[in-house]
Amino acid sequence: MLHIHILDKGYAARSSNLPMYDAVSKDVIRRWAYPVVPDNLSDCYSYRRHNIYLSKDITLESGSKLEEDVVIGQGTLIGNNTIISHSVIGNNCKIGENVVLENVYVWNNVTIDSNCKVKWAMLCDGVHLSSGVTVESGSILSFGVKIGCNVSLPAETFLTSKPIPSSADDDEDDEASRGIDRNVVGEDGLGYVWTPPVPEDDEELDLCQQVLGLTITSPEMEEESSSEDESDEFEEAEEDIPQRGATPPPNDVILFYNEVVETLQRASEENVNLENLVLEINSSKFAYNISMRELNYHVFKGILEMPHMRAKPQVLSAQQLLLELKKLLTKIVILLRNYYKSGESQLDCLTSLEDYCHKCSTTLAVFPKVLHILYELDVLSEEVILRWHKNPANTDDAEVKSQQQNIRKQANAFVTWLEEAEEESDSEED
Secondary structure, three states: OOOOOOOOOOOOOOOOOHHHHHHHHHHHHOOOOOOOOHHHHOOOEEEEOOOEEEEOOOEEOOOOEEOOOEEEOOOOEEOOOOEEEOEEEOOOOEEOOOOEEEEEEEOOOOEEOOOOEEEEEEEOOOOEEOOOOEEOOOEEEOOOOEEOOOOEEOOOOEEEOOOOOOOOOOOHHHHHHHHEOHHHHOOOOEOEEOOOOOOOOHHHOOOOEEEOOEEEOOHHHHHHHHHHHHHOHHHHHOOOOOOOOOOOOOOHHHHHHHHHHHHHHHHHHHOOOHHHHHHHHHHHHHHOOOOHHHHHHHHHHHHHHHHHHHHOOOOOOHHHHHHHHHHHHHHOHHHHHHHOOOHHHHHHHHHHHHHHHHHOHHHHHOHHHHHHHHHHOOOOOHHHHHHHHHOOOOOOOHHHHHHHHHHHHHOHHHHHHHHHHHHHHHHHHO
16 A cells, blocks of 8 residues: 655755766755755854855955856865866865866865866765866765875775775785776775675666766666666667756755745845846846746845844844834835835835745734835725735635734734724715
8 A cells, every 4th residue: 555645835856876976966956845954953154156155264265256156164274276066165165276066966075176076976074085076977985085296086986994805704905906006096095996786686786876976877787787778778868867966956945945045145235226126137037038927026035034044043033023024124215116016016116025924923013003104104005905805815725824814813913003093084085
């Protein structure tokens, strides 16, 4: 009997092999798994544009370049003119000058000397690459491995720092003489080559050892399967084969939202003119082919996120959040009025605010006052607020219905005040 549970929200994945380890890591870095993102998982990280996460006590020397999808851990030093992209660097690492790292997972206390190039690889704790080393795709260097100067490791190289016995009867001298290869690790290197075992079960012959960016098979497996593959060669050539180890294409709406958050954050730090800010957001809309309703929703979601991002690692109280939101909304009122002119756009704004309150109890606590601020700033009209209050979105989800009732209950006093003010205005006109 097979039992399953289908998730209708949230993020779930199983890192059962290295390609999945890479895919899940990239999803977290690219904020697909929000709120499971580095800056929420640890107070030491700050979030920058292009999914760059930097610890507070790192050293970036002049000319170093972090392109995108990069995490740098505590106490790490990055040397001059080093380029890093799509990579995670652990704590207390030392990376020299003119190093290129692309799609690399570097664990803690790793040393990479100058002029090294590493692509699609994993370097475990304590690995040391001497100057001029090149590591090709699919390589894994286990704990404490050292590679000598100017060595070029071929693709699919697996190295350990201790010899691997082939049987229980082997002594250490035999193990060392069999496993170590100076042509692989260099004269002053330390490492033993490990070869993936051949599956004994016939059912496993079609399975292969997958590593970062590659699918690896042993020579024995390749010979055994080559004759079977020849007959299907032409048929397979016509099929679309997905790139192994690659992350699925990012959702354009998520990318747009991330860019909006980055733009708002930079505008706040650099006091960017609001008209220029509108132009940048509009440019992102066209770049990602986002609808106007999606823009309205995610722009206000990004605005609500700003006070929390500024306060990290501190958690804002309701009073502090209200003060920060009032300052922010007042400051960017021109932007708000630009996007929320029509009744439909104002409903998009209210929907975004409502959804954000469902996930953030502090924002829910100040919801009525935020509603009042938006009304006083002429961002939301009385008519639209009353319409939103009386017409919650249709849903069969009991939890969502409960949330809708709760947030409208929070707004009851303000809505009653609006209705009474409208009645007084009508009686005065009569």
